[in-house]
Amino acid sequence: MRPRRSVLYLPGANERALEKAKGLPADALVLDLEDAVAPDAKVTARQRVCAAVSSGAYGEREVAVRVNGIGTEWHDDDLRAVAQAGPHAVVIPKVSSATDVHAVEDALTAAGAPQHTAIWAMIETPAAVLRAEEIANASTRLTVLVLGTNDLAKELHAEFVPGRAPLLTSLSLCLLAARAAGKSILDGVYNDVRDAEGFETECVQARQFGFDGKTVIHPNQLEPCNRVFAPSEAEIDHARRVIDAFEQAMAEGRGVVTVDGRMVENLHVEQARRVLGLAEAIERLH
Known part of the structure; x- marks a missing residue:
């Protein structure tokens, strides 16, 4: 059993952030090549992230890499480089179907990725939510579903409100799919890093739903996240x-x-x- 109470996104182009993360109490780290990296910094970030993964400097924590999305100009090169670095997992944004999972799995195998490198699929669109069971069952290499609630809310034209009523159906469907397939599932991020009370309330909601943990975007969110998702x-x-x-x-x-x-x-x-x-x-x- 691996704890995934807190999963911290780190910008792959930011060398200082990658270094600081070595001392942070996150259960898992996602070194990001996608949203957190500008187009002109993608190649440099890829090199930096792969070196960080290969260093083994993050202890026993899971280290995953979020690559650029399928169909982007960076995706194939990201997969080849990350496969050689051998992280615990590759996070794939905007997965829409089992076909996407199969394509990533084939690419990782062709690039020589070790068996321990799992696939984490991000569910970020209405189509992905409606196919969540198909995605979750697509491969034994896929071990985790990750909710991308920002993109999902955008696609739904939904508002961010306390309690997340507009997203509850999507959260429930994805949770059902993950559990039916025997996979782990992580809740999406909370955007207002200054709102500690709101963040903790959302962590409690996610735990009550049955999520294994939550993705976070700031070190200040780690302590409440770890506390809420841990057994008292x-x-x-x-x-x-x-x-x-x-x-x-x-x-x-x-x-x-x-x-x-x-x-x-x-x-x-x-x-x-x-x-x-x-x-x-x-x-x-x-």
């Missing part, structure tokens, strides 16, 4: 008591188990083990 001490304690009570009941041949007055079934034990597994993974990472 109370949740960890409850998980341990559920497992202990269930195992004791099984050893004694009892068919009914209760913890805090509530019946415990296999599904509760599975949830408890997931809580403890996530807590242990977080501890190992940081």
Whole structure:
């Protein structure tokens, strides 16, 4: 299990940001060659990002690279270079169908990408939302869906409002697709880096929905994101008591188990083990 509570985008052309990220408490990093890089800096950024990936300087955290979109003049060269660098994942913007995933997978294989380099597909358009199940099931190499909520809102002509009512259908459909396919899923970014309260509220909403974590654009967003998406001490304690009570009941041949007055079934034990597994993974990472 890999924790992906906070996934920080970093501009690939900014050497200082890439260096600073070595000491930031993000669970994962996305070194960006797309939106954060001007057209005349794309080639330099590609070289800088691939060198950063190959350096191994980011410890145990996942390091992904967001390449330029399919059909752009930089996409093919990005994939070839990134495949040789061998990051944990390649993030593909504006994936629209399983065909897009297959094309990226074939290109990575042809370029010699190691088996550990996964595909993260960004869902950013209405067409992608409606095909989210198809995309999520397109390849075993695809491990994560990433919501691109800014582009999605633009395509929907939707407004950004507290609670994100215009996006809830899209968030739910993508979450259903990810879980049905056994894949992880990350919520989109929160744009106002000065609004700490609004950001944390959106993190809580995403966790309640079932997202694994959230993509972020500023280091100040890391602490609340990590805290919200991590099991609390109370949740960890409850998980341990559920497992202990269930195992004791099984050893004694009892068919009914209760913890805090509530019946415990296999599904509760599975949830408890997931809580403890996530807590242990977080501890190992940081």
